[in-house]
Amino acid sequence: MGAQAEKWVLMVTARTPTNIAVIKYWGKRDEKLILPINDSISVTLDPNHLCTTTTVSVSPSFVEDRMWLNGKEISLQGGRFQSCLREIRARANDVEDEKKGIKINKEDWQKLHLHIASYNNFPTAAGLASSAAGLACLVFSLAKLMNLKEDNSQLSAIARQGSGSACRSLYGGFVKWIMGKEENGSDSLAVQLADEKHWDELVIIIAVVSARQKETSSTSGMRDTVETSALIQHRAKEVVPKRIIEMENAIQNRDFASFARLACTDSNQFHAVCLDTYPPIFYMNDTSHRIISCVEKWNRAEETPQVAYTFDAGPNAVMITRDRKTAALLLQRLLYNFPPQPDTDLDSYVIGDKSILKDAGIKDMKDVETLVGPPETKGNIVGEKSKGDVSYFICTRPGGGPVVLSDETQALLDPLTGLPN
């Protein structure tokens, strides 16, 4: 480090997507290293609608590692943050910024402190895998800052130690997390099956469902499942390996019918083993059930699946439709069956890619109110119609992987002080 180095702040800002598993990860064989009991496959969601942006910075003037999430300082003491920071520092390399006259030697990273600011462009509490995008973004941006030579797959094995499903956010498109065999976890990492352009007709609609009950964290939930479910080992050893192969083929061949069947049955089986846990874990609620009924009725009426659904550790539905036309028809059905509470603005009830709303011929709340029941329900609603069961919908699509944002105006930390803007 230079003599008058005390003043400089070096920063990297990156953006990382969230992802939704279509073959689920549930259950660890190693709690500390976060090694799963089965492979999983996910779709990366378009970061324009759902992503984490993280700025990481280093300066000799920083006296401790600090982190801010959505503008609020949070503790970095947790074992998972510490695992990621330790693994990345161990792989750090020399960094030189000639323009700024900064030179950091490999060894310096052990002593230098970091400031980290992270921001989700979607509600953190909504149960939309914010920790996956967050940890992936932390690892990715730190790897850039510290000039790591590892590729994204190797970085995914580090992100995995922060939050299991985070490893799948290191790639866009369709991603497989290989469970691996090694005890040290070195081969438990993510690989890309296909990028987001491979199957770009797909459209995704997320229903953010109002929860009546507090949820079990996925960490403790999956631990309880592994300890108490009489079905989880059969799922992990006998059922999932076959589904992984079938899902890889479905993605390769853009075979929507197989993709939908696998995604739906695997989501349902994940919730089945949660229910087989003692005490039982319920992530889906009556609204989730009604969304499934609505989709299943339509799929059955069309004779071939139009929509796949999948639910993570919460009541929100992620629906993947075969194309834009289907997405518009789905949105009509969803708005008919799940109208908002009175005086809700359409603009805040359907967010993300609004062009789907336009395709559905819906310009304002009047259009929602005058929707007629879809033919497959003979005009009946699915279950009892209750306004406000869904908080809002997000229209999106499969998207790309992590990127560095070179535009400095997007940084979340002040380039002079290294404190949140």
Add this chain to the structure above:
Amino acid sequence: MGAQAEKWVLMVTARTPTNIAVIKYWGKRDEKLILPINDSISVTLDPNHLCTTTTVSVSPSFVEDRMWLNGKEISLQGGRFQSCLREIRARANDVEDEKKGIKINKEDWQKLHLHIASYNNFPTAAGLASSAAGLACLVFSLAKLMNLKEDNSQLSAIARQGSGSACRSLYGGFVKWIMGKEENGSDSLAVQLADEKHWDELVIIIAVVSARQKETSSTSGMRDTVETSALIQHRAKEVVPKRIIEMENAIQNRDFASFARLACTDSNQFHAVCLDTYPPIFYMNDTSHRIISCVEKWNRAEETPQVAYTFDAGPNAVMITRDRKTAALLLQRLLYNFPPQPDTDLDSYVIGDKSILKDAGIKDMKDVETLVGPPETKGNIVGEKSKGDVSYFICTRPGGGPVVLSDETQALLDPLTGLPN
């Protein structure tokens, strides 16, 4: 038959209990004979609170077989009724009533027609195994009328062909339905594990839950599960056999902790395989989930189970408590968390054995309104409190098996006309 026999009507009236499985029956290996894929164990419920009463009658003046259920004529053409009638007629014997001057020869039963009237002392639509009690009562009363020599276990194999779980209603107390091995189903029958006096401290509270959605019939539901669930065979072959042995031991030893753990986990696993069915089947709803949370919280706080819960193919909760004292404490908790809609009469909100209500110190709705939250919830309610989620509660206990009612005033058919009273 005597020459002026045209006038006589011979009748038998019997009462048969309903039952609730604590190790569940779900899945058939033979649809026609109703042969299950695993053994099951049930508790017979006190017929004073939940039972079917059936009068069967025969007369040479009857021109066809007819049946009335709760006063309304229903068709006997269904394959299941026909199976039972055929099997019973095939085993009929000579009957002589000297007082009335009636003599029926064995062969006559093939030509004589029957009138049958059946009545449930609980709502048929409430999902409380009315078909189990109904078919068991039909078979039991016809067996008495036609002077069958078969014991109740052999009769259970006939009732089984009407409705699988009906076979377990041929005995009181604790009953096991042995799945059997024979292709013709002759060894698929019920045996009594212990009578109702064996463990007479148990008290049962049933929450009849208001359903928002129409339910899948158990017949088609279990067919779909066998055809589509990747977990059901593992459950039937690997999990249930062990649980059957453990449950028999728990009942033998009146080991409530084991009994509760087995009943709860098996109920949850039955609902798990329903969820693993494609399309998924949901029988429990948010209210069912909240009842489970309420019980689990309390059990955990007490460190040893106070209450076992079990749910059949619907949202109703059947809760079995270790004794009267616990039942009173449970009823307080249930009434606190699940208050009735305004202007509900306490007398219609808690039915059955009202002495439990008295033990709980609740005399009127004012007492319900002033209940305080149980200590394990720190005064909070479990989930969101919504009046009317439960329709009513039934307090009952394990009870006895089928009995003939010799008091003719209890007959449901007119002794002269053979038509409903």
